[in-house]
Amino acid sequence: MSDDATAHSSGAPAWSSALHPTHCAKCRATFLIPSNAGAPFCPNCFAARLEPIPQLERAAAPELILPFTVADATRDANLERWQRDIPFKARSLNLKELHARLTRVFLPMYLADASVWGTWSAQMGFDYLVASSEERYNSGQWVTQRINETRIRWETRAGEIARKYENVPAPALENHERVMAALGDGNALPFDTTRALGFSSDGLNNALVRMPDLTPKAATKSAQLEMERRAANECQIASGAQHHEQFSLRAAFGEPNWTLMLLPMYVTSYSDDNGKWIPLRVNGQTGFVSGEKRASMKVARRWALLLGAIALLAFLFTTFIALTSILVPPMVTVAVVLLCLTLALCLAAPAPLIIAWQYNRQNSSK
Secondary structure, three states: OOOOOEEOOOOHHHHHOOEEEEEEOOOOOEEEEEHHHOOOEOOOOOOOEEEEOOOOOOOOOOOEEOOOOOOHHHHHHHHHHHHOOOOOOOOOOOHHHHHHOOEEEEEEEEEEEEEEEEEEEEEEEEEEEEEEEEEEEEOOEEEEEEEEEEEEEEEEEEEEEEEEEEEEEEEOOOOHHHHHHHOOOOOOOOOOHHHOEEOOHHHHOOOEEEOOOOOHHHHHHHHHHHHHHHHHHHHHHHHOOOEEEEEEEEEEEEEEEEEEEEEEEEEEEEEOOOOOEEEEEEEOOOOOEEEOOOOOHHHHHHHHHHHHHHHHHHHHHHHHHHHHHHHOOOHHHHHHHHHHHHHHHHHHOOHHHHHHHHHHHHHHOO
């Protein structure tokens, strides 16, 4: 695709007329938000609130929208499961508060259309069977066993290609790969885009809309690579081959057109010991949850102090029993048992701090 790629812009005023342009002064992300949204925290960094701006340079109406389809019960169960293994949770890390801060956000992804024409060459692999036999000694005699092995015959193929590719996905955000990986456990595109609907402003349903921070020109290379991948698969099928490698395409990309698809995501957050909000992201189609897991050292410290206080009381009571045993010798046995329990409590007192520190250290390295 050439640098003069155009963006589809029909219907731009209609879809964005009820939305207001805002941006985050911290991470520079831009959003369109409903008029009743107030000044929400930036769903991208949670480090600042969104501030109004006069207008956005690019407000073309999207072509497709992928609706929120995950059931509320599934989403909440996944949030509950995600936090289950965190020891000494922060007070704000509970399902009720996470649900109260839950925000619906649509993420942009470019869809590129282009005509491709040129030449290609590749090594095409064709499966074939090779029959052989193997002698095995079984039950006192030699047995011949026939073996069929599949091998690949590689041949050079070349040809011409003239194709029109439509709705080829390309990143519209600088952090597209990281966000997609977070929404699908590392998947490049963790959404079933075949369920997308034609865009309608009613489909936004008061959700925030993240706007692209990459231009179509910046996304051109990614779109071309995806078109080359599709071309390689089509050339393989046309050659009747089962495999391909070393595919080379020398082609021109013409008649480019760019539109947007909106992808659904829930965001929420919880506060760490320093008051910093840690974002959680939930795939609006599958319910997959991701985010940084942090144990609260403040909560762990309170548990450590509680155990320490109990240990101190146990020590004082043990001392009293020990003094009583001077007058009542059988109480010596009770004093010894209490002393062992007191030592165990003393050893257990720092355990919450150690557990929380080790958990945070392990998760910070992931």
